[in-house]
Structures are given as structure tokens and as C-alpha cells.
Amino acid sequence: MSFGKVVSVGILLICAGLTACGDDTPPKPTNNERTDTWPRLAPALPRDPELEARIESLLAQMSIEEKVGQLIQAEIKYVTPEDVRKYHLGSILNGGGTYPNNDKFASPQDWLAMADAYYEASMDTSDGGVAIPIIWGSDAVHGHNNLVGATLFPHNIGLGATRDPDLIRRIGEATAREVAVTGVNWTFAPTVAVARDDRWGRTYESYSEDPEILGPYAEQMIKGIQGEVGSTSFLDGYHLVSAAKHFVGDGGTTRGRDRGDTQVSEKDLAEIHAAGYISALKAGVQTIMASFNSWNGERLHGHAYLLTEVLKNRLGFDGFVVGDWNGHRFVPGCTVESCPQAINAGLDMFMVPSDWKALYENTLAQAKSGEISAERLNDAVSRILRVKLRAGLFERNQPLAGKSGILGSAEHRAIAREAVRKSLVLLKNNGGLLPLDPRGKILVAGDAADNIAKQSGGWTISWQGTGNTDEDFPGATSIYDGIRDAVKKAGGEVLLSVDGTYTKDSFSDGGKPDVAIVVYGEDPYAEWHGDLASIEYQLGIKTDLALLKKLKAQNIPVVSIFISGRPLWVNKELNASDAFVAAWLPGSEGAGIADVILTDAEGNIQHDFTGRLSFSWPRLVHQTVLNRRDENYDPLFAYGYGLNYGDQTQISNNLPEDGETYVEGRLEDAWLLVSRPRSPWQLFIADADKAPLPVTGNRASSGSDENITVASIDMESQEDARLIHWKGLRDGSVQLVAPKPQNLNRYLKENAALTMDIRVDQPPEGPVDAIIACGDDCAAELPLQGLLQQQSPDTWSNVSIDLQCFVRAGADFSRISSGLTLRSKGPLSLAVANIKYVPGAAESAELKCRG
Ligand code: BGC
Ligand code: BGC
Numbered sequence: 001m002s003f004g005k006v007v008s009v010g011i012l013l014i015c016a017g018l019t020a021c022g023d024d025t026p027p028k029p030t031n032n033e034r035t036d037t038w039p040r041l042a043p044a045l046p047r048d049p050e051l052e053a054r055i056e057s058l059l060a061q062m063s064i065e066e067k068v069g070q071l072i073q074a075e076i077k078y079v080t081p082e083d084v085r086k087y088h089l090g091s092i093l094n095g096g097g098t099y100p101n102n103d104k105f106a107s108p109q110d111w112l113a114m115a116d117a118y119y120e121a122s123m124d125t126s127d128g129g130v131a132i133p134i135i136w137g138s139d140a141v142h143g144h145n146n147l148v149g150a151t152l153f154p155h156n157i158g159l160g161a162t163r164d165p166d167l168i169r170r171i172g173e174a175t176a177r178e179v180a181v182t183g184v185n186w187t188f189a190p191t192v193a194v195a196r197d198d199r200w201g202r203t204y205e206s207y208s209e210d211p212e213i214l215g216p217y218a219e220q221m222i223k224g225i226q227g228e229v230g231s232t233s234f235l236d237g238y239h240l241v242s243a244a245k246h247f248v249g250d251g252g253t254t255r256g257r258d259r260g261d262t263q264v265s266e267k268d269l270a271e272i273h274a275a276g277y278i279s280a281l282k283a284g285v286q287t288i289m290a291s292f293n294s295w296n297g298e299r300l301h302g303h304a305y306l307l308t309e310v311l312k313n314r315l316g317f318d319g320f321v322v323g324d325w326n327g328h329r330f331v332p333g334c335t336v337e338s339c340p341q342a343i344n345a346g347l348d349m350f351m352v353p354s355d356w357k358a359l360y361e362n363t364l365a366q367a368k369s370g371e372i373s374a375e376r377l378n379d380a381v382s383r384i385l386r387v388k389l390r391a392g393l394f395e396r397n398q399p400l401a402g403k404s405g406i407l408g409s410a411e412h413r414a415i416a417r418e419a420v421r422k423s424l425v426l427l428k429n430n431g432g433l434l435p436l437d438p439r440g441k442i443l444v445a446g447d448a449a450d451n452i453a454k455q456s457g458g459w460t461i462s463w464q465g466t467g468n469t470d471e472d473f474p475g476a477t478s479i480y481d482g483i484r485d486a487v488k489k490a491g492g493e494v495l496l497s498v499d500g501t502y503t504k505d506s507f508s509d510g511g512k513p514d515v516a517i518v519v520y521g522e523d524p525y526a527e528w529h530g531d532l533a534s535i536e537y538q539l540g541i542k543t544d545l546a547l548l549k550k551l552k553a554q555n556i557p558v559v560s561i562f563i564s565g566r567p568l569w570v571n572k573e574l575n576a577s578d579a580f581v582a583a584w585l586p587g588s589e590g591a592g593i594a595d596v597i598l599t600d601a602e603g604n605i606q607h608d609f610t611g612r613l614s615f616s617w618p619r620l621v622h623q624t625v626l627n628r629r630d631e632n633y634d635p636l637f638a639y640g641y642g643l644n645y646g647d648q649t650q651i652s653n654n655l656p657e658d659g660e661t662y663v664e665g666r667l668e669d670a671w672l673l674v675s676r677p678r679s680p681w682q683l684f685i686a687d688a689d690k691a692p693l694p695v696t697g698n699r700a701s702s703g704s705d706e707n708i709t710v711a712s713i714d715m716e717s718q719e720d721a722r723l724i725h726w727k728g729l730r731d732g733s734v735q736l737v738a739p740k741p742q743n744l745n746r747y748l749k750e751n752a753a754l755t756m757d758i759r760v761d762q763p764p765e766g767p768v769d770a771i772i773a774c775g776d777d778c779a780a781e782l783p784l785q786g787l788l789q790q791q792s793p794d795t796w797s798n799v800s801i802d803l804q805c806f807v808r809a810g811a812d813f814s815r816i817s818s819g820l821t822l823r824s825k826g827p828l829s830l831a832v833a834n835i836k837y838v839p840g841a842a843e844s845a846e847l848k849c850r851g
Contacts, residue, residue, distance in 0.1 A: 115183025172224020192276025201530025420592025482591025766826020
């Protein structure tokens with residue numbers, strides 16, 4: 001065994017640029033076409049001479065400092081009303097999971113008090129400045145979702161299935177009203193992305209993979225939120241400012257990587273990805289959020305052609321472009337604290353949550369030096385003022401402020417429940433199992449059955465939608481709640497049993513249930529935390545499949561209710577179910593599901609299924625980019641598919657299960673830890689020979705003396721890395737462990753390497769090993785300290801080790817129990833991110849063991 005040697009000879013890593021490593025991105029189109037693909041639109045609102053005159057007069061009174069202040073949007077955790085007064089800031093936001101006073105249960109009055117404080121500060125002219133009202137933006141993306149007690153509508157993917165633009169308008173209206181109660185005057189919605197690769201973590205924020213739905217939906221959502229242009233409802237305080245996001249191409253990135261590169265022609269950019277913007281603009285959308293992604297290599301935040309020439313000149317947009325969360329920093333030459341390039345390209349307001357002061361100072365200096373021209377500065381400020389004037393912010397028109405009865409009102413919940421019913425897509429109903437008779441004996445199983453947090457997905461009270469319990473959803477119903485109420489009313493019997501067990505006492509006749517409804521699916525995630533390497537559901541775990549099979553083995557008919565933010569490869573689960581419903585992420589009104597799957601007490605259908613897929617459903621696990629209008633389109637369930645009760649369609653119980661997870665040459669990376677541990681891998685800390693402890697949440701330690709600690713930190717983006725600190729009191733390890741052994745031989749066949757990004761904050765003082773384990777009696781250990789000692793301190797680099805090195809050290813890849821364990825015997829501080837097995841990477845690995 002000679003790896004020790006090999007390592008010490010210093011096989012290090014370092015590909016150029018962390019992100020590029022091992023990525024088989026297709027070649028880039030060299031030139032962006034500059035074609036006539038974009039329509040020429042007139043602004044939706046005719047110019048109002050009086051309003052324009054007011055803008056002129058305000059501009060004339062404002063100092064350059066005040067103008068630059070308008071370009072800044074800071075986050076409420078990092079900015080005080082006093083800052084707003086002093087710097088004349090234009091805007092504040094609360095990010096996902098940020099609430100007034102850091103209080104998750106902040107009341108609408110607390111929100112309003114905070115809104116008032118910032119507003120008063122913005123209108124304070126005691127320093128001789130001009131009073132310009134601040135505008136507060138929030139992500140009300142499926143209802144006012146940062147607020148406990150708000151109505152939570154299905155996420156956009158479910159709304160896409162309803163095919164009901166009128167419903168979309170009503171949801172927009174209801175959302176605007178709930179937001180207005182809290183004094184917030186702007187929502188960062190709707191997302192009008194057209195998600196093309198379902199591995200994207202934001203697929204559920206997209207109405208459809210096809211632009212067809214985007215036109216009418218974007219239009220109606222904008223009308224719902226903002227009111228109708230030309231009518232008295234427009235921005236009347238019951239209706240608020242809307243932001244269509246993220247301009248443009250966010251749903252088209254290669255491999256569905258959030259914030260990635262969208263490599264498409266200009267025609268496709270315009271016709272597919274911009275479809276929603278074109279109708280949003282016609283409906284008078286007042287703000288547009290620039291996207292993190294790039295188009296053919298050029299970041300949108302610095303894209304003068306798209307932001308200025310296309311959006312403003314050609315598409316006639318006269319509102320303002322807001323950036324995304326520090327999104328300007330990705331523009332070449334920019335940092336979070338300085339980015340004149342973005343303003344010069346056409347961005348009008350920076351979203352700069354915490355580091356706003358430095359950005360303000362730098363932008364001010366650039367405006368003074370002329371690096372940002374007076375003309376551009378005045379244009380940006382005019383646009384911001386125009387929206388503020390149109391929205392009546394100067395008059396502080398807030399008819400709904402503090403009317404807390406509107407939040408989660410019966411009327412709004414009824415709309416959400418209707419949306420839930422209409423969003424359900426019936427994929428399989430063999431033998432007409434559904435609808436179920438509520439007078440029977442019904443077993444309800446699965447970990448999503450009585451779990452409002454899980455059915456609501458990301459962007460729910462917290463950013464990721466994690467950390468919530470049923471207490472956080474007053475007034476909401478779980479899926480089980482709805483079933484229970486209906487069954488009780490009809491005189492049937494219902495048992496909730498997450499793991500599907502029941503006893504002879506469970507039902508009055510001592511027998512088994514007539515039917516089982518199993519509710520399961522994806523756990524909540526948001527943004528890149530939801531990006532996937534594979535679209536296989538429960539890759540390597542399959543606990544839900546085991547539950548379905550257990551029930552089937554008892555001859556109990558099984559209905560699957562699948563909670564997910566996207567279509568996933570579920571052939572095995574489909575085969576093990578008699579009926580299968582794609583329920584997406586329904587939100588707070590889970591009872592809407594019972595309305596459809598159960599008859600009334602007389603056996604009559606209450607509501608038939610009307611939902612139709614707005615995304616194609618994969619037949620094979622490598623169909624990750626599968627869209628209507630593809631050449632050789634071969635989905636399992638096509639765009640537009642959806643059964644109803646009249647249908648006799650029988651779906652085969654023998655959909656392909658084997659051989660499909662591994663198609664030679666098409667193996668995806670295996671992700672062990674990418675932002676978060678990935679299924680089937682779970683993260684544990686093991687201190688000496690004590691039992692390993694699971695790492696949940698963003699900080700964990702091995703015990704009271706904190707011999708080993710693991711904390712979430714930021715590498716490229718929030719919480720995408722882990723900092724592991726070993727005090728060295730005893731040896732200890734951090735382990736990525738699967739609940740059952742994994743056969744990973746296919747990665748050997750595809751010449752994979754273990755790759756990860758690392759940063760050594762404190763070099764090792766004792767032996768360190770990288771271990772791949774194959775059960776209690778089988779492990780391969782590679783010494784790592786040589787490699788770690790060679791790292792330049794405090795810099796990230798990408799390291800890769802041929803998996804064959806582990807084979808040589810004794811790993812049996814047919815039964816891997818720990819995909820990677822890092823063990824240190826002495827003190828060490830090591831940050832790690834993006835731990836993967838990357839097919840094809842062995843050849844360029846720093847540490848090779850073949851030949
Ligand atoms: C997201 C946006 C969101 C913003 C503010 C960003 O990370 O991409 O969609 O509006 O944060 O929360
Ligand atoms: C914030 C979100 C934001 C995200 C992404 C989080 O910390 O809470 O609002 O979208 O970061 O950058």
C-alpha cells in the first residue's frame with residue numbers, strides 16, 4: 001500500500017477556479033447573437049407629465065449623496081431607521097426567514113411598527129435633505145410566507161398544473177392584501193422562470209417548463225398583485241408593487257445549477273425564458289429583479305445589452321431593475337462592496353443585505369468621479385422615484401395596514417384550498433381505486449401526511465422551509481387533517497400511522513384497513529440547496545418504497561400522495577402504488593386533497609381531478625432535461641397529462657426499474673455533501689469511540705468539551721460549506737454515512753474521483769486520514785496530512801483523489817457505508833465543501849492510483 005507515499009509526494013489539486021473543476025460543461029456559443037428577436041413594446045403606462053415633472057423637481061433638489069442612497073437596498077437585520085435617515089437609503093428588504101426583532105412570531109403590528117419606523121426615518125428632513133419614502137420588499141412568493149399565520153398558496157409548479165389564469169389573479173390579489181397588512185409595499189414575485197432541467201433547486205418556483213403557460217400567468221399575477229393598469233385599483237394600497245424575477249434565463253442553466261450559465265441562443269432566451277417578462281411588462285410590472293445567472297458566460301447583473309438595450313429600450317420598461325442578493329459581486333471586476341459596472345449596465349438598485357455602507361461609499365465616489373455618469377445616476381433614481389410615486393408611497397396610502405383579520409382569512413384560505421384541489425395531478429388510478437369512500441377504513445401513512453412544514457416546501461417562514469413545526473402554522477390544515485375530518489363526518493374510520501403499522505385494535509372490526517393513503521416526498525429546500533445531481537427519488541435510501549411494499553404485501557390497496565418540488569424518477573414507487581397523485585407543494589391548506597380523493601358521505605365525487613402536468617415526467621433516470629417540444633420526446637407522462645375520474649387508463653405496474661439508474665457514460669456526479677449532506681449520506685461527528693452524533697442544523701459539537709465542532713459557513717454562497725474544528729483532545733472524525741450499504745461500483749467503472757473543495761484554516765498537528773468505509777470490518781484509509789500541509793492557508797482549493805486509491809487500500813465499492821470520513825488525531829481546522837464522486841475525473845486527479 002503506497003498511497004501514503006504518493007500523497008506525500010504531493011499530489012495536489014488545484015484546477016483553475018473552484019467551480020470549473022471537473023465540470024463537463026458543453027462548449028459555449030462564442031457570440032451572443034444580436035438579432036431582432038425581441039418585440040418592441042411601448043411602456044404599459046402612458047407617461048404622466050405631472051408625475052414626470054415631480055420627478056424632475058425632486059431630482060433637482062437631491063444631493064448626489066441622496067441620489068446614491070436611493071440605489072441601495074439593505075436588509076432589516078443590518079440596517080436601522082437611523083441609517084436610513086442618515087444615508088437616505090432607497091429601500092429595505094427582509095430576506096427569507098428574517099422578521100422584525102428577530103422574532104419568528106412577530107405580530108402584524110410588529111411588522112407595521114417597523115415599517116413605520118423606517119418610513120418616518122426616510123421622510124425626516126432635519127438634515128436639510130429631501131423626503132423620499134422608503135420602499136420595503138419581501139419575498140411573498142406563495143402568500144406572505146415569512147409571516148406565521150399567513151395563507152400559504154401552492155408553490156408555482158402546482159399553480160402551473162391548475163391551468164387557471166383567473167385563479168392566479170385571485171391569488172395575487174389575496175397575497176397583496178396580506179402583505180399590505182404588514183406595511184410592506186413590494187413583493188419579490190412572481191418568479192417567471194421557465195425551468196428546463198428539473199435538477200434545478202428552484203424548479204418549484206417555476207410555473208412551467210414551457211413558455212405557453214407563462215404568458216397568461218405572468219399577466220394575471222401582475223394584475224392581481226398590482227391591480228389593473230388604467231383602473232383605480234392600480235397600486236391603490238390594496239395592490240402593491242410586484243417584481244418579476246429573475247431576469248433572465250434563470251431556469252435555463254446548464255445541468256440546472258442555480259446561478260449557473262444559460263447557454264442558449266438569443267431566440268430561445270427571448271421566446272422561452274423571457275415569455276413571462278413580455279406579458280408582465282404589458283401588464284405594467286413596476287420592477288424587475290436581475291438574475292444571478294449568466295447568459296453564454298456573461299453575468300446578468302452586468303449585462304448592458306439585456307438590461308438596457310433589450311429590457312429598457314426595446315421592451316419599454318420604465319420602472320426599475322433591482323439586483324438580487326449581492327448578485328452584483330459575480331460581475332467580473334466587482335465585489336460586494338464595489339460594482340459600478342452593474343449600475344452602468346442598467347441595474348438601478350443594488351440588493352446588498354449587509355455590506356451596504358461600503359457599497360454606498362464606493363458608489364458615491366464613483367458617481368462623483370464620473371465613473372458612473374450623472375445621466376445614468378439620474379436615470380436610475382428617476383426610475384425608483386417613478387415607482388414610488390405611482391405606488392402612492394409619498395401619500396403613505398395604506399388602507400389595509402394593521403387589519404390583521406385579513407391574514408389567513410377564511411376567504412383567502414378558500415382560494416388556497418381551491419388552488420390545492422386544482423393543482424393535483426392524477427398520474428395513475430388503476431382499477432379506479434380513487435375516489436375513496438370516506439365511510440370505509442382508511443390508513444394514512446408517510447412522513448408528509450401530518451406535516452404542514454413538509455407540504456409547504458422552501459420559502460416558508462424560514463428561507464429553506466426547515467425548522468418549522470405544526471405550531472408555526474396556526475389555522476392551517478395538514479393533509480391528514482382534511483382526510484380525518486371528512487372520514488369522521490361520513491362515519492368511517494381513519495388511522496394515522498406514519499410507519500404504516502396498525503394493530504387489531506386500530507379498526508373496530510379488528511381487521512386491516514380497506515386502503516392506505518401514503519403521503520411522502522421531498523423535504524423542504526430553497527435555491528441551490530435544492531439542486532440535484534440525480535432526479536432519482538430517495539437515491540440509495542428507498543424507505544418510502546419499503547413502506548409502500550410493506551402495505552402492498554398485506555394486500556392493502558395503496559394510494560401515493562407525492563409531495564415534491566418537481567417531477568422525479570419514481571418508477572419504483574409508481575409500480576408499488578395502485579393510484580399516484582402528484583401533489584407538488586400545496587401549502588397551508590392541505591385539506592384540499594381530501595376534497596378530491598374522497599367522495600362525500602353518499603359516495604358522490606366532490607371534486608374531480610382537473611390538474612394537468614406543466615412539466616414532463618421522466619421515464620428514465622437520466623432524462624433530466626426533458627421538455628415538451630424536444631426532439632425524440634419520450635416522457636413517462638407528457639406535458640398536459642393528467643387523469644380524471646372518467647378515465648380508464650391503466651398504467652403498467654412494470655415500469656422499468658433496473659438498469660436505468662446507470663446508463664453507461666451518462667452517470668451523474670454522486671453528491672455526498674453539496675451545501676447539505678445529500679441522500680443517502682448523513683453527516684455525523686464521532687468523538688474517539690463514542691457513538692456518532694448526527695449533525696443537524698448549522699452548528700454541532702461532539703460534546704461538552706467541544707473536541708470536534710462542525711459549523712455551516714459560506715464559501716461561494718450562504719451555508720454551502722462546513723468548517724470542521726478538531727481540538728485534538730482525542731482522535732475524532734466527521735463522517736458521511738449511509739443508512740444502508742451502497743453499491744457504488746458504477747463510479748469505479750466510470751473512472752470517478754473523490755473531489756472536494758477545502759481550505760485549511762489551521763494546519764494539522766497529527767495524522768489525518770480520508771477514509772471510505774464498507775461496513776464495520778472494511779475500510780480504506782489514505783493519509784491526508786501531507787496534502788493538507790501543502791495547502792496555502794485560508795485559500796480554497798479543489799482536491800481530487802482517484803477512487804482506485806481507495807480500492808487499493810481495501811475499499812469494497814459494492815457496499816460502501818461511509819462515502820467519506822475525515823479523521824484527525826491532533827488539532828486541525830479544515831473547511832470542506834462540494835464533496836462528490838465525479839465520473840471521469842480520475843484521469844486528472846492529483847492523486848492517481850492506476851496503471
Ligand atoms: C433570491 C431572490 C430573493 C432574494 C431576497 C435571493 O437569494 O434569489 O429570489 O428575492 O434572495 O430574499
Ligand atoms: C436569505 C434569503 C436569500 C438567501 C440567498 C438567505 O440568507 O435569508 O432571503 O434569498 O440568503 O442568497
